[in-house]
Amino acid sequence: MIVLETIWLLWRGWRLSDVALLLLPAVLMLIALRAALVGAPWPWIAVPLALSFPVHLLDLSRRNARRD
Known part of the structure; x- marks a missing residue:
């Protein structure tokens, strides 16, 4: 589905x-x-799960910067 x-x-x-x-x-x-x-x-569970949060925050901040 992601593809x-x-x-x-x-x-x-x-x-x-x-x-x-x-x-x-x-x-x-x-x-x-x-x-x-x-x-x-x-x-193997904790690392990808922990990495997903800062990437999500980066995506949100990039979208907010573009909107402003």
């Missing part, structure tokens, strides 16, 4: 950097979910 959303957003005229920053937190959370479901050690 389809990427294609759709690019087709609608979004820049690749904007699409990547928008979808990267979701990808990181999916990686953490996958690690949890297969019983991976806790760092």
